[in-house]
Amino acid sequence: MSSAADASSENLNGAVWAQIRISDSRDVPNIRRLIRQMAEFERLTHLFSATEASLSATLFPSPAPPPFRSFTVLILELSPTPFPTSNADGGFSPIVRQLHLETPVEDAEAGEFASPRGGGAVVVGFVLCFPNYSSFLAKPGLYVEDIFVRAAWRRRGLGRMMLAAVARQAALLGMGRVEWCVLDWNVNAIKFYEEMGAEVLPMWRICRFSGPALQAYRLQLHDKQGEAAAKEE
Amino acid sequence: MSSAADASSENLNGAVWAQIRISDSRDVPNIRRLIRQMAEFERLTHLFSATEASLSATLFPSPAPPPFRSFTVLILELSPTPFPTSNADGGFSPIVRQLHLETPVEDAEAGEFASPRGGGAVVVGFVLCFPNYSSFLAKPGLYVEDIFVRAAWRRRGLGRMMLAAVARQAALLGMGRVEWCVLDWNVNAIKFYEEMGAEVLPMWRICRFSGPALQAYRLQLHDKQGEAAAKEE
Numbered sequence: 001m002s003s004a005a006d007a008s009s010e011n012l013n014g015a016v017w018a019q020i021r022i023s024d025s026r027d028v029p030n031i032r033r034l035i036r037q038m039a040e041f042e043r044l045t046h047l048f049s050a051t052e053a054s055l056s057a058t059l060f061p062s063p064a065p066p067p068f069r070s071f072t073v074l075i076l077e078l079s080p081t082p083f084p085t086s087n088a089d090g091g092f093s094p095i096v097r098q099l100h101l102e103t104p105v106e107d108a109e110a111g112e113f114a115s116p117r118g119g120g121a122v123v124v125g126f127v128l129c130f131p132n133y134s135s136f137l138a139k140p141g142l143y144v145e146d147i148f149v150r151a152a153w154r155r156r157g158l159g160r161m162m163l164a165a166v167a168r169q170a171a172l173l174g175m176g177r178v179e180w181c182v183l184d185w186n187v188n189a190i191k192f193y194e195e196m197g198a199e200v201l202p203m204w205r206i207c208r209f210s211g212p213a214l215q216a217y218r219l220q221l222h223d224k225q226g227e228a229a230a231k232e233e
Numbered sequence: 234m235s236s237a238a239d240a241s242s243e244n245l246n247g248a249v250w251a252q253i254r255i256s257d258s259r260d261v262p263n264i265r266r267l268i269r270q271m272a273e274f275e276r277l278t279h280l281f282s283a284t285e286a287s288l289s290a291t292l293f294p295s296p297a298p299p300p301f302r303s304f305t306v307l308i309l310e311l312s313p314t315p316f317p318t319s320n321a322d323g324g325f326s327p328i329v330r331q332l333h334l335e336t337p338v339e340d341a342e343a344g345e346f347a348s349p350r351g352g353g354a355v356v357v358g359f360v361l362c363f364p365n366y367s368s369f370l371a372k373p374g375l376y377v378e379d380i381f382v383r384a385a386w387r388r389r390g391l392g393r394m395m396l397a398a399v400a401r402q403a404a405l406l407g408m409g410r411v412e413w414c415v416l417d418w419n420v421n422a423i424k425f426y427e428e429m430g431a432e433v434l435p436m437w438r439i440c441r442f443s444g445p446a447l448q449a450y451r452l453q454l455h456d457k458q459g460e461a462a463a464k465e466e
Binding site: 035038039044047048049050051054055058059069070071128130131132133134135136137138139140143145146164167168170171172175176177178179180181182183184185190193196197198199200201202203204205206207208209210213214215216217218219 | 268271272277280281282283284287288291292302303304361363364365366367368369370371372373376378379397400401403404405408409410411412413414415416417418423426429430431432433434435436437438439440441442443446447448449450451452
């Protein structure tokens with residue numbers, strides 16, 4: 001955090017530029033740190049086991065599928081100077097917006113979250129989404145698994161900017177829905193999403209097989225009414 | 234429903250074979266009728282707009298991605314005679330189980346749901362799933378969007394057989410989770426899933442943009458704190 005570029009990022013002030021762009025494998029270290037912070041925020045670090053290697057292998061396979069056809073991470077970064085104009089990346093043109101900071105924002109993590117694309121930009125958040133499907137509509141949609149903004153940068157419309165970017169892309173791709181989940185006690189988040197036009201479905205509950213309960217099905221071909229479970233493996 | 238093959242299917246009796254296999258585009262007419270029945274069962278026919286053309290285009294694109302890497306439909310069919318041995322289809326070997334019917338099952342829809350693969354087999358259900366992602370685990374999983382068994386064939390362990398098939402495949406692929414949704418008032422289904430080893434998460438709620446609320450984001454690049462909405466389109 002001693003370089004000039006880092007110092008300029010630590011105290012962004014006045015006009016700054018926010019950009020949402022498609023990630024690539026160079027973003028993996030930042031993505032891992034953001035997911036780690038999200039686990040801390042949700043007090044779920046005991047469930048966190050992502051490594052740079054496992055994130056690279058699962059989020060950035062080779063060859064890379066087009067964005068929004070598989071797991072897709074968008075990066076939100078801020079810069080004290082305008083971003084260079086960039087071309088559409090697999091059909092997604094970066095979304096840029098200018099912010100006006102009334103007072104300097106102290107970002108003690110700015111050095112750690114330097115953008116791999118340089119230019120003094122700092123990564124401040126991410127959104128991870130992937131296609132889902134509605135059989136009634138016979139249309140794909142997008143499911144937002146994670147949306148996260150680092151603490152120093154919250155309450156500035158950046159989460160909204162990311163969710164709107166996903167919704168816009170879904171609409172442009174002719175998709176039918178954008179869906180995500182919220183905790184029922186998080187009334188502020190629910191109010192925020194409803195103001196953005198979301199419907200919160202009260203009656204559906206998520207069911208999950210994981211861990212040993214999932215592994216038990218490796219060998220289980222038959223139900224309880226069937227013959228003995230297959231033993232061929 | 235006048236052919237000999239149809240007649241034999243209409244009153245399956247004694248030993249019958251159940252098979253779960255990967256679908257292909259020849260299954261589209263049956264898949265559409267099954268989704269239509271599901272909409273009727275859920276009293277949501279006003280949301281049903283799937284056509285054979287839209288299902289074909291979205292579920293069976295060309296080239297076909299490998300199963301379980303994108304939207305994947307498994308077909309459940311029954312036959313009075315053993316199924317011919319088939320090879321793994323994109324890595325998924327059909328799962329076959331013998332059922333013993335104590336009394337004949339009258340299936341008035343058997344003719345309509347004849348299997349496109351012939352042999353007197355009748356399609357009785359389907360499951361539609363696609364990959365989801367856990368960032369904490371840095372692992373893909375499978376999300377079960379639909380699981381449906383036609384009315385004549387319920388309460389015979391066939392739904393369980395399909396869900397177990399998906400869970401087994403997720404475990405074999407090294408995935409971290411299988412997830413799906415259930416209505417909170419459907420206590421029988423919740424009990425059934427819990428007996429199968431599922432955890433039902435009480436606190437998460439699904440949020441959704443759809444219809445006009447989603448379309449509104451086509452033009453909306455900026456949040457309310459930003460400058461005027463982009464008008465470039």
